[in-house]
Amino acid sequence: MLEIKNLKVRKGEIEIIKNLNFNMNESETHVIFGPNGSGKSTLAKVIMGIPGYKISGRIRFKGKEITRMSPEQRAKLGIALAFQFPPEIKNVKLSELLEKIKRKEIKIKDSFAEKLLRRDVNVGFSGGEKKISELLQVFSLNPKLAILDEIDSGLDMHRLSKIGKILKNFRKTNNTSFLIITHSGEILKFLNPDKAHVMLDGKIVCSSTNWKRVWKTIRRYGYEKCKICKGKLFANKS
16 A cells, blocks of 8 residues: 655755665554654654655655645645644634545544543643644545554553554554554554564664564663664565
């Protein structure tokens, strides 16, 4: 469904992504691990078409070349992005925004989420409230591909559990592919990704279907081990 070939991304004089290749199929969940500054959030923004980057290479979505498409065009094709640092939108209630963008009616039974609907989008929201706001927006779009950028960052266990259950329930009832970008991996306690990738210095250096082993290795040894290993540990073990 998503095919990225020989992707290079620059911002000004800085090369952020270096000859990156990546593929995922429909209905799959992939996770990209990586330390801060590895290029994960840039990759998410480039897939979504956020401007401000100089790009070479190719991005295809569901067989269509989207490399030069606008974010609006990509959204209409079925791509949605939950930002790591979403903007505040004053004088627009979250309920009003969801009504404008919705392709699918989202039934909100959670009292905490219901309170957010009456407030201006992300204005004065805590970290956990912003994450739930982003998920409500993404789910209202009913995307084919949902990119979740650091959806588990800065959350206490209560909020993490709530968001994990929201994601798990949505995936059960929808044919949506998820690309989860994280450096902690805590959200994966509630999900079961089809494949894990490790991104270092603008490149994917490791890919494996054994995401638990990748995660445990990172938790035990840190990303310094990944810099040495570069996928050798998982080469014969998927």
